[in-house]
Amino acid sequence: MNPEKVSAIIFLCIFGGAIVGMWLRRVLPERHLDAETKDLVKLGVGLIGTMAALLLGLLVASAKSSFDTRASELTQMAASVIVLDRVLAHYGPETAEVRGILKAAVARNVEQIWPQNGKEGGLPPQSGGEIILDKIEQLSPNNDSQRAIQSQAFSSAMNLAQMRWLVFEQGGSAISTPFLVVVVFWLSMLFVSFGLFAPRNATAVIVLLVSALSVAGALFLILELDHPFSGLIQISSTPLRNALSVLGR
Numbered sequence: 001m002n003p004e005k006v007s008a009i010i011f012l013c014i015f016g017g018a019i020v021g022m023w024l025r026r027v028l029p030e031r032h033l034d035a036e037t038k039d040l041v042k043l044g045v046g047l048i049g050t051m052a053a054l055l056l057g058l059l060v061a062s063a064k065s066s067f068d069t070r071a072s073e074l075t076q077m078a079a080s081v082i083v084l085d086r087v088l089a090h091y092g093p094e095t096a097e098v099r100g101i102l103k104a105a106v107a108r109n110v111e112q113i114w115p116q117n118g119k120e121g122g123l124p125p126q127s128g129g130e131i132i133l134d135k136i137e138q139l140s141p142n143n144d145s146q147r148a149i150q151s152q153a154f155s156s157a158m159n160l161a162q163m164r165w166l167v168f169e170q171g172g173s174a175i176s177t178p179f180l181v182v183v184v185f186w187l188s189m190l191f192v193s194f195g196l197f198a199p200r201n202a203t204a205v206i207v208l209l210v211s212a213l214s215v216a217g218a219l220f221l222i223l224e225l226d227h228p229f230s231g232l233i234q235i236s237s238t239p240l241r242n243a244l245s246v247l248g249r
Helices: 003-027 035-091 093-113 129-137 144-169 177-196 202-225 238-246
Strands: none
Touching (some): 003 177, 035 093, 035 177, 035 202, 035 238, 129 144, 177 202
């Protein structure tokens, strides 16, 4: 889901609800707008508002939890890359080739996850991890120390590959589309009630417009959290770039 487009649609639905409410006030008979009807509408709107607030809370928690999890996993991946590089360095000069492949793979991934051309980023499905595993497996240790280091390096590379595939598989949306649709519907109904009993003047229209923009803006931020590699709210590339700066030394 493109956050900008979805937020624009949400704004149109919500503010459109207010306009529909104002139109209904003009066409409905006066007996439908008496004090008892207003009290009933207020009760119904209060119930809808409470449920909408609960679902909005769930959407925020889901998006923020997913964002924080991906950020933590990428930081852990950066640390694992550095550890793997240092383990290979302790093996000896024979690992120069595989360390070069590791550094090139990290550099390529940084560019693919955080592209400079403004396109949608994301963790690519392939990164040379299998080649690194093959190169480590092909090493010929000369003593027990090198054999232990080879085993540790292979284990570290395997864990890094598993972690990376885990992050890739978690790349889907954390926001449930039915949840979002229901929340937008309820918010639209709230604004229908606001428009139904709003006075007919420019101040009322401006207040409803600003309120609709505010609600759409809040949902825009939630949707931005669901796209952690692009947009206004992004996971920082600093951990991987820091790891890249020390690889191969």
